[in-house]
Amino acid sequence: MLPSTRPASSRSSRPTLRLILVALVVGASAVLVALVAGRSGAGGAAGPGGSARQPSSPARSGGSAFDPTRVAVTLEPFVDGLSAPLGIANAGDGSGRLFVAEQGGRIRVVRDGRILATPFLDISDRITSGGERGLLGVAFHPKFPDDPRVFVDYTDANGDTQVSSFRVAAPGDDTVDPASEIAILHVSQPFANHNGGALAFDPDGMLLIALGDGGSGGDPQGNGQSLGTLLGKILRIDIEKNDADHPYRIPANNPFRDGANGNRPEIWLWGLRNPWRMSFDRATGDLWIGDVGQNSWEEIDVHRGATPGGTNYGWNRMEGSHCFQPPQGCEDPALTGPVTDYGRDSGCTVIGGNVYRGATQTALAGGYVFGDYCSGRIWAIDPAIDGYRAPVEIGQSGRSLVAFGEDEAGELYAADIGKGAVLRVTATAR
Numbered sequence: 486m487l488p489s490t491r492p493a494s495s496r497s498s499r500p501t502l503r504l505i506l507v508a509l510v511v512g513a514s515a516v517l518v519a520l521v522a523g524r525s526g527a528g529g530a531a532g533p534g535g536s537a538r539q540p541s542s543p544a545r546s547g548g549s550a551f552d553p554t555r556v557a558v559t560l561e562p563f564v565d566g567l568s569a570p571l572g573i574a575n576a577g578d579g580s581g582r583l584f585v586a587e588q589g590g591r592i593r594v595v596r597d598g599r600i601l602a603t604p605f606l607d608i609s610d611r612i613t614s615g616g617e618r619g620l621l622g623v624a625f626h627p628k629f630p631d632d633p634r635v636f637v638d639y640t641d642a643n644g645d646t647q648v649s650s651f652r653v654a655a656p657g658d659d660t661v662d663p664a665s666e667i668a669i670l671h672v673s674q675p676f677a678n679h680n681g682g683a684l685a686f687d688p689d690g691m692l693l694i695a696l697g698d699g700g701s702g703g704d705p706q707g708n709g710q711s712l713g714t715l716l717g718k719i720l721r722i723d724i725e726k727n728d729a730d731h732p733y734r735i736p737a738n739n740p741f742r743d744g745a746n747g748n749r750p751e752i753w754l755w756g757l758r759n760p761w762r763m764s765f766d767r768a769t770g771d772l773w774i775g776d777v778g779q780n781s782w783e784e785i786d787v788h789r790g791a792t793p794g795g796t797n798y799g800w801n802r803m804e805g806s807h808c809f810q811p812p813q814g815c816e817d818p819a820l821t822g823p824v825t826d827y828g829r830d831s832g833c834t835v836i837g838g839n840v841y842r843g844a845t846q847t848a849l850a851g852g853y854v855f856g857d858y859c860s861g862r863i864w865a866i867d868p869a870i871d872g873y874r875a876p877v878e879i880g881q882s883g884r885s886l887v888a889f890g891e892d893e894a895g896e897l898y899a900a901d902i903g904k905g906a907v908l909r910v911t912a913t914a915r
């Protein structure tokens with residue numbers, strides 16, 4: 486299991502080694518129940534019914550080309566033999582390589598459809614792995630390899646979040662020296678779960694870092710709604726000046742850049758529970774976020790490109806489109822609800838995906854695709870519509886989905902952590 490939805494053991498509990506073991510250790514957890522039961526409830530996504538949903542509004546750009554009811558996807562074998570793959574990235578350097586993060590601390594290189602024997606990076610010696618911990622995110626500098634840095638998010642030996650850069654010695658290298666690590670950001674984690682982990686560069690070249698609410702269940706520390714902590718946020722930092730004295734700077738247009746009232750200037754977006762996976766739409770600059778729910782609702786949020794930061798996505802006042810705390814009367818115009826969500830009859834842990842901008846799967850062109858870890862279901866929505874809409878199921882993968890990711894051409898892949906496989910997303914019209 487990974488980006489779980491259930492309460493978890495505190496950080497004092499012994500980290501376990503593999504996902505199934507974790508699920509067994511926390512035996513009563515919703516995740517295990519979901520795994521065993523298969524969550525084979527009623528088909529399709531749970532519909533609306535919440536009280537704090539964004540109002541629907543017309544399409545942003547005068548109509549859209551993507552209709553999720555007209556497409557079906559399957560996952561085709563691509564590579565297997567990986568150890569707990571949970572992140573997919575490309576270097577944007579024209580090499581055509583795909584990079585796959587393994588939970589235990591290695592990044593593997595896929596070239597011409599084959600996994601290279603030697604890992605790109607191996608930092609398993611400095612990682613706590615298991616459950617929702619491990620090597621959780623990877624992103625290459627937008628100007629790689631002119632800027633030779635690759636950035637990773639991992640759980641360190643103390644169970645805390647560490648974001649660091651590593652630099653390749655020469656363009657085209659299939660390995661990077663683990664000793665080239667420069668620490669950028671360290672965040673103490675009060676509990677073992679909800680570490681977030683996704684990294685992504687925005688169109689301005691700023692590094693976004695997704696952090697969960699710190700864990701346990703229900704956000705007992707109130708981190709999601711506190712601007713005084715980095716937990717439960719998506720951070721935005723400028724890593725252009727990256728050395729021991731100045732690991733990062735605060736971008737001039739961050740909403741809380743002045744640090745007034747104890748607010749953390751790194752915060753870009755807030756009110757998040759466990760933003761396990763996020764991605765930018767390469768065509769629009771929109772940021773798509775899969776925020777894992779507590780016990781009832783799994784949600785997808787969007788932050789439109791070229792709009793100011795500071796959006797509050799509601800946790801823990803809201804879970805999905807619904808009130809969480811308080812159970813009623815959470816309505817607040819300052820909170821932004823999801824663009825879609827689904828209930829526990831359809832899955833247990835949302836895996837945020839990508840807007841498909843590749844060339845080969847024309848039925849999927851312009852659609853936002855995402856899935857669920859427990860049910861293996863895959864959905865799509867029209868990303869151009871503002872406001873809430875129900876997700877449309879477009880596939881049943883039968884996979885333990887933990888990540889989607891793009892290659893340089895915008896072709897879409899998915900990772901199955903249980904079977905150690907990366908799959909290719911293929912689509913047909915229906």
Ligand SMILES: [Ca+2]
Nearest residue numbers: 798799800805
């Ligand atoms: Ca929310």
